[in-house]
Amino acid sequence: MHELSIAQNILDIVRESVPPKELPDVRTVKLRLGDLAGVVPDSLEFSFTVLTADTPLRNAKLHFDHIPFMVTCNACGKNFTNEIGFVLCPSCGSADTKILSGLELQVVEIELEDTKAEAL
Amino acid sequence: MSVVTIQRKVLEKNDEIARRNRQRFSQQGTFVINLVSSPGSGKTSVLEKTLEYFEGKVNVAVIEGDVQTDLDAQRIARYHVPVVQIVTNGGCHLEAKLVEDALTNLDVTGVKLLVIENVGNLVCPSNYDLGEAMKVVVASTTEGDDKPLKYPGMFLHASALIINKIDLLPYINCSLDALKGNALKINPALKVFEMSCTTKAGVPEWCRWLEQHFSG
Numbered sequence: 600m601h602e603l604s605i606a607q608n609i610l611d612i613v614r615e616s617v618p619p620k621e622l623p624d625v626r627t628v629k630l631r632l633g634d635l636a637g638v639v640p641d642s643l644e645f646s647f648t649v650l651t652a653d654t655p656l657r658n659a660k661l662h663f664d665h666i667p668f669m670v671t672c673n674a675c676g677k678n679f680t681n682e683i684g685f686v687l688c689p690s691c692g693s694a695d696t697k698i699l700s701g702l703e704l705q706v707v708e709i710e711l712e713d714t715k716a717e718a719l
Numbered sequence: 720m721s722v723v724t725i726q727r728k729v730l731e732k733n734d735e736i737a738r739r740n741r742q743r744f745s746q747q748g749t750f751v752i753n754l755v756s757s758p759g760s761g762k763t764s765v766l767e768k769t770l771e772y773f774e775g776k777v778n779v780a781v782i783e784g785d786v787q788t789d790l791d792a793q794r795i796a797r798y799h800v801p802v803v804q805i806v807t808n809g810g811c812h813l814e815a816k817l818v819e820d821a822l823t824n825l826d827v828t829g830v831k832l833l834v835i836e837n838v839g840n841l842v843c844p845s846n847y848d849l850g851e852a853m854k855v856v857v858a859s860t861t862e863g864d865d866k867p868l869k870y871p872g873m874f875l876h877a878s879a880l881i882i883n884k885i886d887l888l889p890y891i892n893c894s895l896d897a898l899k900g901n902a903l904k905i906n907p908a909l910k911v912f913e914m915s916c917t918t919k920a921g922v923p924e925w926c927r928w929l930e931q932h933f934s935g
Contacts, residue, residue: 605846637842684875
């Protein structure tokens with residue numbers, strides 16, 4: 600259950616990226632989350648909700664872009680997705696492979712509602 | 720809607736402190752391993768056998784991570800090595816900052832090998848770089864041979880795998896070949912050791928391999 604610590608890190612990044620008076624306008628925090636990043640989205644959402652309740656960020660929700668686990672084989676050149684975590688090439692059996700994606704854990708976008716425009 | 724586009728790793732603060740720790744270890748010539756496993760696989764026993772092997776030959780220090788109690792630090796103190804206990808009070812993993820703070824109570828000058836024994840947990844510690852040179856995962860035969868498939872993240876990020884409790888193989892339903900095979904499908908570069916802390920089988924092989932990384 601390290602999602603609480605990860606949610607806290609996400610909050611810190613949002614607070615560093617958005618001016619304090621605009622925090623109530625934050626609606627969505629978009630994450631890139633690899634299938635093998637070892638993070639449970641439901642637990643992370645729950646932790647995020649608990650940490651933001653009764654704060655200026657209470658309107659913010661997390662959005663996940665799930666990134667599949669992808670591997671490329673240096674021997675035969677094929678790309679493959681495998682049972683989560685397996686890196687042996689299913690075509691030629693080579694162990695000379697490289698992970699292309701699936702370990703991501705990044706904040707990529709913060710969406711804010713334009714309350715100023717509505718007030719005009 | 721207005722959009723702020725950023726590209727930031729969620730754990731960048733931890734990674735930054737880990738870089739600082741790593742730089743410090745490197746400057747002091749201390750080789751650091753992060754020992755990870757599920758609870759009860761025998762991390763502390765592996766550590767005890769490792770300390771016995773290096774006693775009087777190599778300066779070793781230990782950072783112990785546990786959710787509660789300093790029982791492990793008490794066990795390690797019997798080997799007359801510097802040891803600091805981190806109690807996470809419920810936290811399921813160590814973070815780089817906890818290690819940095821522990822270093823204020825641990826003088827690693829002249830220490831060739833620092834072992835950080837992480838909290839027993841096969842999920843959470845795999846996300847957190849502590850500044851170690853390598854992660855070593857312990858998997859015991861009694862946990863079953865499917866553990867690498869269930870917890871791939873931990874095996875993917877490790878450099879070595881110690882299969883512990885091989886003396887129990889005749890009594891349990893665990894295939895050593897399947898356990899090794901499963902781990903190597905996730906990380907073909909894993910260096911695998913078969914060990915029993917009861918009979919001490921495999922301890923010299925592991926310690927000699929480990930020694931290559933900080934001797935000379």
